[in-house]
Amino acid sequence: MKDILIVIDMQRDFTTGALANPDAVAIVEGIREKIASFSGRVIFTRDTHTGNYLSTMEGSLLPVPHCIEGTEGHAIEPVLLSAAEENPRVTVEILDKPNFGAGTRLYEKICEGEAVGKIYFVGTCTDICVVSNALILKSLLPETPMAVYADLCAGLTREKHEAALSVMQSCQLEIL
Numbered sequence: 001m002k003d004i005l006i007v008i009d010m011q012r013d014f015t016t017g018a019l020a021n022p023d024a025v026a027i028v029e030g031i032r033e034k035i036a037s038f039s040g041r042v043i044f045t046r047d048t049h050t051g052n053y054l055s056t057m058e059g060s061l062l063p064v065p066h067c068i069e070g071t072e073g074h075a076i077e078p079v080l081l082s083a084a085e086e087n088p089r090v091t092v093e094i095l096d097k098p099n100f101g102a103g104t105r106l107y108e109k110i111c112e113g114e115a116v117g118k119i120y121f122v123g124t125c126t127d128i129c130v131v132s133n134a135l136i137l138k139s140l141l142p143e144t145p146m147a148v149y150a151d152l153c154a155g156l157t158r159e160k161h162e163a164a165l166s167v168m169q170s171c172q173l174e175i176l
Helices: 022-037 057-061 078-086 104-112 126-140 158-170
Strands: 002-008 040-047 090-097 116-124 146-154
Touching: 002 022, 002 126, 022 078, 022 116, 022 146, 040 078, 040 104, 040 126, 078 090, 090 104, 104 126, 116 126, 126 146, 126 158, 146 158
Parallel strands: 002 040, 002 116, 040 090, 116 146
Antiparallel strands: none
């Protein structure tokens, strides 16, 4: 059985780019350390949009082009990807997702490998992408233990971060 660390949307546009968030910047080093010491599978999700982003429902509600495929903002924070690639105890996988939750695509990726021990979540935004992916996976894998590193997640605001953690805890995810 292998544990899985899912790193949600730790991309340039969420740290220093179009939707820069100082709280996301603040968790980069802690996530790097977690990846460097982890043993198992590390799955990076990437928020992934195309040039028609503003014509989508998400784009109409959040009219800030971000994480456009092929741009610098779409890239995973380089120190995080390097930490994973340099750790001989992990396998590195990347999953592009067209919206908040990766849906069954993440579930299928998880089920491709050997049996899963525990699934851990880190990343941004706690109140949108982290909570979406965590709840989707918990509903599809109800008997798999899952945990969220609260101090390695960043929300749009501290209040929204705390609210999302509360929801995930209510849905039987362990909050570390």
